[in-house]
Amino acid sequence: MTITPDNFSSILDTIDNLVTDAKTQVRILKDIVGLGGYNATTQSIDATSDAVSAAVVRRLALVRIGVVSTQVAFTSRQDGLSFLASMSPLFDAEIEYSSSSNEIDVFMYFDNLLSSIENDVRQRCTGLPELLTLELKKATCPCALAQKLYGDGSRDEEIIIRNDPVNPFFIEATDIEILSR
Known part of the structure; x- marks a missing residue:
């Protein structure tokens, strides 16, 4: 299926219905922005054979990212800041492109949208725990580690998910990521 401005709204609705995780939706939408001429290597907009259609598809995907980003859940401040960095x-590429194309209204819209996303993510990340690296000296049971770190052994699952150990019953002596609280 070829993505066109005419069928794009239907594609976005399908993504919304099929993919319930907001971070995954954002990742898919980022890929669609790439199909609209965004070059991740140069972080700029490349020329396409149909610049108008590419711009419409790219911009609609960016608008949807703005909507979906409000639903992304962050587990740490670093998680939120990493999201913003991506x-x-x-x-910025769309803002630069619209500025160089003399599309002032588009420039203002995306500049304001980016500011809104940044403000929202920063506000929601305030008060979230820091992501820390802990050096384990010996193999440790995640349940015991969660009890020692957080006073709650039931938080072992978050340690397992974050670090993906080979054996989920014992984490080998290595550096692992944990939340500060």
Whole structure:
């Protein structure tokens, strides 16, 4: 299926219905922005054979990213800041492209949208725990580690998910990521 401005709304609705995780939706939308001429290597917009259609598809995907980003859940401040770092170049490229094309209304819209996304993510990340690296000296049971770190052994699952150990019953002596609280 070829993505066109005419069928794009239907594609976005399908993505919304099929993919319930907001981070995954954003990742898919970022790929669609790439199909619209965004070059992740140069962090700029490349010329396409149909610049108008590419711009419409790219811009609609960016608008949807703005909507979906409000639903992304962050587990740490670093998680939120990393999300912003991955989003900003997409919007900056569109802002630069619209500015160089003399599309002032588009420039203002995406500049304001990026500011709104940044404000929202930063506000939601305030008060979230820091992501820390802990050096384990010996193999440790995640349940015991969660009890020692957080006073709650039931938080072992978050340690397992974050670090993906070979054996989920014992984490080998290595550096692992944990939340500060």
